[in-house]
Amino acid sequence: MMSKTDADIRFGNPAELHGAKVQIPYLITEKNTFKRMDDEDKQETQSPTMSPLASPPSSPPHYQRVPLSHGYSKLRSSTEQMHPAPYEARQPLVQPEGPSSGAPGAKPPRHQASLIRSFSVEREPHDNNSNYPDEPWRITEEQREYYVNQFRSLQPDPSSFISGSVAKNFFTKSKLSIPELSYIWELSDADCDGALTLPEFCAAFHLIVARKNGYPLPEGLPPTLQPEYLQAAFPKPKRECTLFDSYSESMPANQQPRDLNRMEKLSIKDMADFPVPAQDVTSDDKQEQNKTRLEQNKIRLALKSTADEALPKDMSEDPATSKDSNSLKARPRSRSYSSTSIEEAMKRGEDPPTPPPRPQKTHSRASSLDLNKVFQPSVPATKSGLLPPPPALPPRPCPSQSEQASEAEIHPQLNRAPSQAADSSPTKKDIPYSQPPSKPIRRKLRPENPAPESQEPSSTVGGAASAVTGKPHTAVQKQSSKQKKAIQTAIRKNKEANAVLARLNSELQQQLKEVHQERIALENQLEQLRPVTVL
């Protein structure tokens, strides 16, 4: 439920937050902004949302062409009540396949972080093996909620179609090129009727999100995005929402460390809500996008840190109570909005390098270093400095100084680091915090550090962050579990960054040694020659 609510809130939020915070995932932002006009008045109605566990869809599975006149105005109110039921109802319907993009080159399909995992666990009976490779193309529960909400905004009746022109206008907002949108449509509109049913719409939306995150479009519709699969896979979105909440902890952990960094601020809870989407799409390419998003998120976090912190707790406590007071929802909305964007960003940047399986479960708080995440930041480290480190602010007072990235600074630090490199990874993590692991990372971290650092002390999240180094667990526990996860994720990211820096340090150390040796040899030669010359 929360997810649903969040989803509703999220796209409802843009209207509210738009001015204050930039949506990180601009895709969602854009769509949200579009939707804003339509949804603004509906946002309130949306808040009640549909409880995920709500009644099963009773709408008949047949398709009907609903006049477009439905318009957006009534969408929310009517759809809210309907919940996902309608599309759930459709799911049982057998529909001919669906599209989806798998990008051959592809990247490891969207990372739908823990959500996917949780969801995949649920869905294992449906499709286990084949789905694994389609991780990026698998729609997590969170995403599905979001897509369904968007569908409702366009077409109140979930069992009906979205006409081509309506869908075109909607998807055009995603700012993708027309040929790409045309291709996505071609993939998703399985029956080529010029209209999108809910599964087709979800598939198309998913493809668009993937594409925005940098995933190349697949040659054919991935099996996980085919209509019948989507319908079968999501029989009860609401239920999964609850599961989703339970997995939220694991998910945030899985989500990209970058995202976690932001999440700390935003609200771990939000992350929990969207763990799936974020992780679905991650790719190296997206990292850059994520970076920008992360920056935006950070800004938002700074703005909302206090508000968010309060909210996550509430949210986490009542994941199922979508009916929370509007005030609660309003706040979470802002956060969820950002979190949505974060999740989108996470999706994008989640794991480009690693294949989908995100073992979020492993991450619960454990300081275990997620190697995937380690490599991810290492790769994009140069280009996306801000990804790795944002969360780990507290332990780095000095890094901020040395960050400034001069090689000289780094070298001395690196020299120090080599000694530390030998330390265990966890130790490294702490130590590197003191030293800027890498120039690019540092540079980027800097702006982040001050922001998060400032926020940390003020916000409870900050408390968690500070506790990260020493007692991530304790601090986290204070906050909602989601926050913990976010912090843990941040910790992991930092660890990874540290590991990377440690490696770099060791390499530089070796080079330094070699240079020293050469110098010594040359000096010896000089001395030998000197007497000769003197003579």
Add this chain to the structure above:
Amino acid sequence: MAVCVAVIAKENYPLYIRSIPTENELKFHYMVHTSLDVVDEKISAMGKALVDQRELYLGLLYPTEDYKVYGYVTNSKVKFVMVVDSSNTALRDNEIRSMFRKLHNSYTDVMCNPFYNPGDHIQSRAFDSMVTSMMIQVC
């Protein structure tokens, strides 16, 4: 079986043209262009005649020493021109008709895409794959 497939818009500019032997591409383009006159002639001959599926298929437009050119026109005056190699075992009329039907179906699928503006060059991958399947058979 076709060596060249072209989709000509109502205003007689190509929406899609593709041929297999790339070295003779220009020659095929020229053949398609010249065949448009024949198509227009047949269309005007039909005049207000009712258009049914059969009449949509124009049949052999004109044969050359190496190739045969077939035509097909839709209700919206979009023309499909297909050039087949004469050396191939003479393709029966039904086969040509079925090929045109497939082309027409694929074309309607392209039209259904809201992101396709009528009059744009056809860039649908599904359409490309369908045409390739038709042309590959020749090779």
